[in-house]
Amino acid sequence: MSTWPDTALESLRAAGLRRGGARRAVVDYLAAQACCRSAQEIHDGIRGRGGEVGVASVYRALDTLVELDLVQRVDIGDGVARFEPTHEGTHHHHHLVCDDCGKVEPFTDAALERALERAAGRLGYELEQHDVVLRGACDGCRPGD
Amino acid sequence: MSTWPDTALESLRAAGLRRGGARRAVVDYLAAQACCRSAQEIHDGIRGRGGEVGVASVYRALDTLVELDLVQRVDIGDGVARFEPTHEGTHHHHHLVCDDCGKVEPFTDAALERALERAAGRLGYELEQHDVVLRGACDGCRPGD
DNA sequence: CTCCAAACGATAGCGATTCTCATCGCTGTG
DNA sequence: CACAGCGATGAGAATCGCTATCGTTTGGAG
CATH class of the missing domain: 1.10.10.10 (Winged helix-like DNA-binding domain superfamily/Winged helix DNA-binding domain)
Incomplete structure (x- = not known):
């Protein structure tokens, strides 16, 4: 390739x-x-x-x-x-966004991909693309907690 | 409730x-x-x-x-x-968007939720919220195929 | 009933995206 | 190699969603 x-x-x-x-x-x-x-x-x-x-x-x-x-x-x-x-394939990823500092970082998860495919199939959709955005506090922005 | x-x-x-x-x-x-x-x-x-x-x-x-x-x-x-x-609880859902007609419909998937939680945890994020948007052609917009 | 501050509505302002249009420069032809 | 035709381009105007501002309204405690 x-x-x-x-x-x-x-x-x-x-x-x-x-x-x-x-x-x-x-x-x-x-x-x-x-x-x-x-x-x-x-x-x-x-x-x-x-x-x-x-x-x-x-x-x-x-x-x-x-x-x-x-x-x-x-x-x-x-x-x-x-x-x-x-x-x-290998580089497909989604994003984690830190609500605090705004940092955006990529991540991958095979199980998640499978779940997405299955969910779409169940609803009669032919999946073309999918966006997953997770929001929360990242490691660095959660000092005390 | x-x-x-x-x-x-x-x-x-x-x-x-x-x-x-x-x-x-x-x-x-x-x-x-x-x-x-x-x-x-x-x-x-x-x-x-x-x-x-x-x-x-x-x-x-x-x-x-x-x-x-x-x-x-x-x-x-x-x-x-x-x-x-x-x-x-019960009504939490995500969205399917038809690229063709623009229709937006909700769906739920327990396996997907679990996968999301796990993925976030693995990366040290404390998940606050998550958005999942699936895109594709819906049943109605895929006549011949 | 009166007073104060939270909440409101209209509108100006702002930043992101799209539209318009005159110009530019590939690309195939002679 | 010069040319014509047309898609691509860049600048700036226009549009659109959203936020900030400001004077007015009104809930609600005293």
Whole structure:
């Protein structure tokens, strides 16, 4: 299996889309991140490297990528949409959000995945995607308790 | 077990909060809904019944209710926050969202709950809340397939 | 009944996202 | 290699959900 950026850029081309000015920048940026990033962060990040992208292009690129299932939208409930590459298999993960410090960290859990599949199947849904966001106090933010 | 509106209004009073002009309207409205509603819908819904609430009051009321754990905020990823009564025990549920028609329906799954608890514990988080949103094509929106 | 502060409603303000539009630059053709 | 056509792009305006502000209202204790 090739790397995610390669797969993504190839998929974009296969979908009949043209060159990769802004799109490529977004793909590159996301590929280098450990976890989800907001559109704002992506925009700033690309510009910080000297990229000349406009906000609109970032959103457009993300839209396309989400459409093609190459990027997943993550909503942790603070009114800002975040995005991250969809990693099939091994890297698929969900998110833990600390209510106190706002830290977001990824986690994986096989049993959880199975439970999700089963639940969806039971209700006649063909599962396309799923978001799980757990909220609470993280280790660091629970000093006395 | 008394009804949710009663519990909610009582909790509000216990928290030292005053009368229930706007707050009561929000509680009443939510109690009558089957599933989550956006702040906009709540506002419109109350006004549709002749209520004179302002948007700000709706948000304020929701904020307070969420704070007191009487209402749960649900984010299905469309950039609009939705709210619904927190039903302890039997009625606790998560959401299935149809990518096609946008329909949102609740579901429950005991195994899923257990998996969530376990996963959080394993990572040192004290779980405060969790949101699970499953996306896909619902029965009705999958005619041929 | 009177008074004070909590609660309220309207509206301005703010930040995130989308829309609009003139321009740019791939990409296939001659 | 130059060209044309059209999708892609960036800047800024517009929109939308949500929050902050502020003067007014009103619950409720004395």
